Amino acid sequence: MIEVQDLTKTYGQVTAVDHVSFSVNEGEILGFLGPNGAGKTTTMRILTGYMPATSGTARVAGFDVFQDSMQVRSHIGYLPEAPPVYPDMTVASYLDFVLRIKNVPSDKRRARIDDALEKTKISDKRNELIKRLSRGYKQRVGLAQALVHDPLVIILDEPTVGLDPKQIIEVRNLIKALAGTHTIILSTHILPEVSMTCDRVVIINKGKIVAVDTPQNLTTQLKGGQKIHIDTQAPENPLKDLLKGIPGANRVELSPARSDGHITATIETASGRDIRSQIASGIVQKGWPLYELRGMNMSLEDIFLELTTDDAAHATPSN
């Protein structure tokens, strides 16, 4: 349904999107995950025909986003970061306006509006002026706007921003319900959102794709690998040598010893190996006291940080 090939966008010296390629199958929900300024919005804007790419191609529903922009635009529903609503219109007249500029014939408009209001659960706000609605309701009007013309592809830029926890759950359920009949791309920097709603995740950082996979695969891929946290009292270098010497320990990070002699370390292990007992016996054999030994599964956050931060920033273990 969506094919992106070598998409690049530069603003003067800055490369916002750097040779990005991915594809989305029909009926799939693709999560676009990345820190702020990673190029998520730029990629989405290119897909919606809002702005052209510097190079590369993108096809939506078989149409090139640049050459057949009009066809692409009539097959796309788009919710930008801020809902594009007119405050002095009522919800229904706003949706009617959207249907008009999407070229939906007049005999279908009424039913489409009812449907969109129903799906986003704002039927009771139908004749309310948009400026009188709360942030959460405005966001839902924005969502209704993106799906009101029943497009093939729905592109949502941070759809749950500004909603309260209950509304977030409702919106996620709505998005899941839309999949199958619609192909959806959503961007977010909230990790649980991706694992809860998306079929596949594209992790993007500094304009480049760093990973594409299902949320499950991404988690299990690194879940096999464990992080082990220890707290002991030992001289720094011998401790490091000991830990590194244990087979299966991939990476060892020591924090500097505190004034009371305590030293903590984080050990990342290769997948499928549990080396906790080796660590414990190794430390005890040396006669060092062991205060704490704890295994931590790597979450999607760790993977995300792993993939999107430099090694320098990685020195502080996340927990």
Added chain:
Amino acid sequence: MRSMYAIYRKEIGHYFVSPVAYIVVALFIFLTAYFFTLYLTDAILQAYQAPPDFDAPSWILRLFLGLIALVVLFFIPMVTMGLFAEERKRGTIELLMTSPIREVDIVLGKFFASLTMFIAMLLPTAIFLAVVWFHSDPVPPFRMILAGYLGVLLFGGCLLALGLFLSSLTENQIVAAALTFGAFLILWALDFGSRGSGPTAQVVSYLSVINHFEDFTRGIIDTSGLIYYVSFIVFFLFLAVRSLDSMRWRRA
């Protein structure tokens, strides 16, 4: 065409749902009515003192149309400042630009909406002219009134097109209004530069928005003036379309 109408409808709703339209129309009527009364009393006094050897009704008509043009200069920036600046500020421009609608339809829809708004401002002034029409002897020729109003409409259309274009350059409505007002004043001031007889003065005189207007107030529908106004409007609407198009390329 259908999408253009959708834009037109939305803009009209925007003008008349918000208090903007009513305030603008009310102020406009107040100002024009005030000056009209002044001119009328002035004409009546003159007529009493000396038997009118001049065509008082036509004189009033010309003065009044000139006055409308002047007042319009102050009001049009208020009508056009929000047309694109507000869409850019609110982010609704993203909805328009990602919908299957051409830039030219957006621009024309907005232009005709602002023109409708302008006509709504002008309509009440017809009451003043009706007063002149029914109480003067001889009545001023009807074609003079028609030509005068056509002139006002074309003159206002130029300012609307220019204001529309300038509104597309910024997301700040105040900046849009200030730019529009400044640009109008410069175009108006070209008239002063046209005093003289050299070829430069002739070119400047042709370019001045107000010079052609004066022909219309005399009841003359001059082809050169007509062409000037229509091409002025088309030119700035074209620039507005280009400006929307270029927004896609420079947006950061």
